[in-house]
Amino acid sequence: MKRTCLKVRCVTQLSEPSTTSRTHRLVMPIVAVGVLLSGFDLFIVNVALPDLARDIEVGQLADLSWILNAYTVAFAALLIPAGRASDRLGAKRAFLTGLSVFVIASALCAASPDLGLLVAARVVQAAGAAIMIPASLGLLLATTAPERRGGAVRLWAGLGGVGAALGPVIGGVLVQVDWRWVFLVNVPVGVVAIVVGWRALPHVPGHDGPPPRLGGSLLLVATVAAAVSALVNGPEWGWGSVTTLGFGLGSVVGAALVTASIVRGRDPIVDVGVLRAPAFASSTVTLLVFHVAFGAMLLSVVLWMQGRWDFSALQAGLAIAPGPLLVPFVAVLAGRLASTIDARLLVLLGSATFAAGIATWAAFVDPGSSYAATLLPGMVLTGVGVGLVVPSSMARGTAHLPAHRFSTGSAVLSTARQIGIALGVAVLVAVLGSSPDADTFVTAWWVTAVIAVAAGLTSSVRSTP
Secondary structure (H helix, E strand, C coil): CHHHHHHHHHHHHHHHHHHHHHHHHHHHHHHHHHHHHHHHHHHHHHHHHHHHHHHHCCCCHHHHHHHHHHHHHHHHHHHHHHHHHHHHHCHHHHHHHHHHHHHHHHHHHHHCCCHHHHHHHHHHHHHHHHHHHHHHHHHHHHCCCHHHHHHHHHHHHHHHHHHHHHHHHHHHHHHHHCCCHHHHCHHHHHHHHHHHHHHHCCCCCCCCCCCCCCHHHHHHHHHHHHHHHHHHHHHHHCCCCHHHHHHHHHHHHHHHHHHHHHHHCCCCCCCHHHHCCCCHHHHHHHHHHHHHHHHHHHHHHHHHHHHCCCCCHHHHHHHHCHHHHHHHHHHHHHHHHCCCCCHHHHHHHHHHHHHHHHHHHHHHCCCCCCHHHHHHHHHHHHHHHHHHHHHHHHHHHHCCCCHHHHHHHHHHHHHHHHHHHHHHHHHHHHHHCCCCCHHHHHHHHHHHHHHHHHHHHHCCCCCCC
16 A cells, blocks of 8 residues: 555656646646736727727816726726635636636627716726736746746736737727727637636635635725826816815825725735735835836827827837837846846836936927937837836745735735826826826926836835845
């Protein structure tokens, strides 16, 4: 009997490496579909906004921005409980469930006849993405050897650059037919990924723990929505008005209550142990601040090209593509440099490069300038900056997470990114106002560059080793 058990143990040990390698090869391409679809819906919708606004008759930029912010705010608020659910139920089941919800909601977005129903469908779409994204990284981390996880996370994060590059181009092509196709394109791709994933993805067992509570998440979504509402509508309501101040105060009180519930609550939305993992807290702050700059940058350049230079959606998409196309290549390079250069230095360098790209727009872009001479160089610099900052921060933040908190930890980092994008859009709308001219764009770009520099400085804070 002992001899038989010994043989079984030996066979298992010999077969594990090949099984892990084969599993890893299957996981990455399937996970990539979910990550890319989620990213597409941020970048595709940006270039579709002008056509969408004309079709459903939305004239105010503040109202239109909720097509973007309803997605990012709901996504941000639901990521953490979805990550906890993924850790508890199993990453495969959570990933396929989230992808299914996302596909159904995409069809609802395409069928929406007005702004209200479109925003509601975007919230459902965000819920699907919130379930899918933490589970995708949880699957990847659970099926990758510890020594290779840093590279896998950088590749996962670099997929966002691919989505940013292809999204505007694909969106520009689809908008030529009808803006509704920017949502419908998700349906066939998502269905194929669900079928293949159900058959091919490995089972990753869940871990015992209490089910996630939605109270903290609802408080988080109310807090972010209040802050975004105050920033977006401040110019119209008046910065000193009772309404603006009330929303601003509500966001501050909400942030304090969320923090208190995490530190002192019996079952907080985030386990304090996750926040105490080495480099996790500082990486979260870096990603939050950097994505404020990123969200403002992305929308500002679309509004400039389509509003001031009269670019079509396709022209704007092609013009945006060069920067994001660099992200995965820079991410790979950053991974190779990480063994010899401190990740904090890579993040600081990336933030400075990103800020320099935005500063070139503020200094040289005007209604009479050319794309190639003024906007393109800055686009390239922002792409390099994103490729250095985001993958390095994600890898640094997930490096010391315990196995039973892979999805929860990645959800916190992704939440920081989404909140940052929502706040970035809100900040941009607040600076541009209802009738932006060339001077207000210059101001917005300088503000964005300063925020990017601040993101780099947050990375210099030392974490517990």
